[in-house]
Amino acid sequence: MNLRSGIFYLSEAMGIAQHHDAVSGTEKQHVANDYAQRLSDGIDRSVEVINAAYSKLLPKEGQTPLSIPQFLCPYTNISECLPIEGQAKNGQDFRTLFVQGFPGDPTTPELPASGAYVFRPFVSEAVPVSLSGSINCTKTDTVQKASIVFNEWVSQEFSLFRGATSVELEWTVGPIPIHDNIGKEIIIRYNTNINSGSKYYTDANGREVLERIRDHRPTWPYLVDERISGNYYPINSRIWIRDHDRQLTVLTDRSEGGGSMYDGSIEIMVHRRILHDDSMGVGEALNETAYGKGLVVSGKHILLVERPEDSARLHRVDGQQLFMHPLATYSLPNTPSYANYSNIYRQSWSALSDTMPLNVHLLTFDQLASKQYLVRVEHYFELNEDDMYSQPVTMDLQTLFKSIGTIADMTELVLNANLPLSQLHRLDWMxxxxxxxxVNMFRKLNFIDKDLE
Known part of the structure; x- marks a missing residue:
């Protein structure tokens, strides 16, 4: 049975959420609420598809499916999951700062307030969120942790796992206080002695990485009129600084904004609460609330320090793992023990019959009909960024998908999969x-029509 119709609601909601105002947060509050409602409804419908898949994939041969469904816990970022509450359980320099948002001045309309569209600090220097904090350190056989509480609305936890090449920083910010009638924009700044020479690098949609130079534009003479925001860029997945010997890469778990205001430094904005509209069209201050308070936001940064020539194979793979992290589901099975559960149900399953090359990602595997699949694969290393993994890769799709059937035919499509590549006619010019x-683009790869055995 093809359950594509069951995930249509989430696909439709995701399509709507690609609107530029949804991506940037420049919609009115009631529109943001509508986006959230549509996504929530789509996720609820998709859980039905997840359980239908579990009923086929989890039981070992001769066993019956789980009678108790799996469910998602949307509040795990605040360590809350109501259905399982009360169940038995088994056991470099950085700174968090805030900048004061410019409130605007009626006498200078050409300088609007900091708001949904505009990031305009009132002063150029950021201020620490707290001059003190409490630190609690934990060391076990598998992980070392340092938990830091700066005040009642900012905390962080650093984790170094045994054998890991990176450090994880989990941060929580909010509700941002506004009792002083000052809007605040919260940043995390990582300071090093790397001689970055005004250069830093940010990614475009998690793939291509672009060089940035402070107070400079490559194609026109740049007049510095916004010293801070003029050097901020979108960070979809990573930002780094480097010199000849070292590279500091920061991976983000969501799209954020940031830059390098000083040599050897990276700063990333993680939260904002602004009290004035920037007169750019929204007509509302960026002061979103929930339960009568400002929003609390939790997130994660992955920190990597390595030689520049070795950094790509680390940040590409770690960034992929961070973005494609497993989706956790939960249930309350009526089995007496884990040993009994594992005897009845599989603990792992994969549709792939072989491992994929490290530098190739299975981007799409979508069943369009009973014997028809849409497959997208991507080589996610950039050209010349790694001696080994930037090289072309040859794959055998039949070997990968052997467990599903025999490939009878395949046709390569354009990337959005609505036209065979052989029918694509682009404008040619000199x-x-x-x-x-x-460019001659006639190859065979992406669309698979299978006879299932």
Whole structure:
């Protein structure tokens, strides 16, 4: 049975949430609430599909499916999961700062307030969220942790796991206080002695990485009129600084904004609460609340320090793992023990019959009909960023999908999968070097029509 219709509601909600105002947060509050409601409804419908899959994949041969369904816990970021509450349980320098948002001045309308569209600090120097804090350190055989509480609305936890090449920072910010009538924009700043020379690097949609130079634009003479926000860029998944010997890479678990205001430094904005509208069209201050208080936001940064020539194989793989982390589901099975549960149900399963190359990601595996699948694979290393993993890769799709059936035919499509590549006709033109823009793209790869055995 094809359950694609069951995830249509979530697919539709995700399509709506790709609107530029939804991505950037420049919608009105009631529109943001509608986005959240649509996504929540779509997730609820998708849980039905998840349970239908579990009923086929979990039971070992001869065993019956689970009678108790699995469920999601949307509040695990605040360590809350109501259905399982009360169940038995088995056992470099950084700174968090805030900048004061510019409140605006009616006499200078060309300088709007800091708001949904505009990031404009009132002063250029950030202020610590607290001058003191409490630290609790824990060391076990598998992990070392340092938990830091700065005040009642900012805390962080650093984790170094045994054998790991990275440090995890989990941060929690909010509700941002506004009793002083000052809007605040919270940043985390990582300071090093890396001689970065005004250069830093941010990614575009988790893939291509672009070089940034402080107070500079590569294609026109740049007049510095916004010293801070003029050097902030979108960070979809990573930002780094480097010199000849070392590279500090910070991976983010969501799209954030940031830059390098000083040599050897990276700063990333993680939360905002602004009390004035920037007069750019929203007509509301960026002061979102829940349960009568400002929002509490939790997130994660992964910190990597390595030689520049070795960094790509770490941040590419770790970034992929951070973005594609497992989706946890929960249930209250009526089995007396884990040993009994593991005798009845599988503990692992994969549709792939073989491991994929480290530098290749299975981006899409979508069943369109009973014998028809849409497959997208991507080589996610950039050209020349790693001696080994930036090289071309040859894959055998039949070997990968052997458990599903025999490939009878395949047709390569354009990336959005609505046209065979052989039917694509692009505009050709001559470059300034009198070379044709035409590229021969006729290959076979992406669309699979299978006869299932």
């Amino acid at each position: 470059t300034k070097d009198q070379e044709s823009s035409h």
